[in-house]
């Protein structure tokens with residue numbers, strides 16, 4: 375068994391993330407996705423599913439704050455940002471970001487969305503959520519896809535032309551899921567960020583412009 379915490383600690387990217395004030399190296403995955411697909415363009419109302427320890431929330435806040443300065447046009451008026459994060463695990467607070475601790479597949483979470491966003495539609499949904507891996511790649515990817523279909527239910531809160539980023543595991547169910555996403559979004563892309571470990575079967579599907 376590899377000494378995972380030690381390996382992780384020694385990982386150069388992890389150290390770099392810490393130096394830059396990010397809670398996890400996953401922050402770089404989101405930066406890679408942003409660089410390629412500009413998902414944060416005009417994103418002010420953002421939902422992040424599976425947030426712990428919170429680096430995607432930190433990145434989302436950075437771009438939302440920048441957007442407030444950047445977009446003063448008539449096209450789309452948002453005078454504030456709202457970011458909601460959720461995880462079963464505790465996430466340390468981030469100033470100006472709402473974090474709830476619960477299972478987002480539960481009905482109660484939908485109430486949290488209504489309460490926080492007050493009926494306003496989301497610009498962007500992020501999901502880096504993962505099932506707890508058993509080590510069996512076949513059943514793990516199937517379970518992850520089940521979770522991803524649940525996540526897609528949240529696209530009902532996404533504005534028309536809104537974007538989504540969703541983590542899947544490559545495997546037998548990938549093509550069916552990809553086709554399903556095509557029905558919901560005008561453009562579908564996938565990306566394995568440079569910062570993802572080579573042996574990992576994780577990949578991100580990016581849904582651009584909700585139909």
Ligand SMILES: C[S@@+](CC[C@H](N)C(=O)[O-])C[C@H]1O[C@@H](n2cnc3c(N)ncnc32)[C@H](O)[C@@H]1O
Nearest residue numbers: 400424426427428429430461462477478502503
């Ligand atoms: C890879 S971590 C997320 C890392 C995060 N994006 C970051 O940058 O800090 C995946 C998270 O998904 C959470 N998760 C998975 N299923 C969940 C569910 N049904 N409800 C809430 N959180 C869930 C796990 O608890 C775990 O913390």
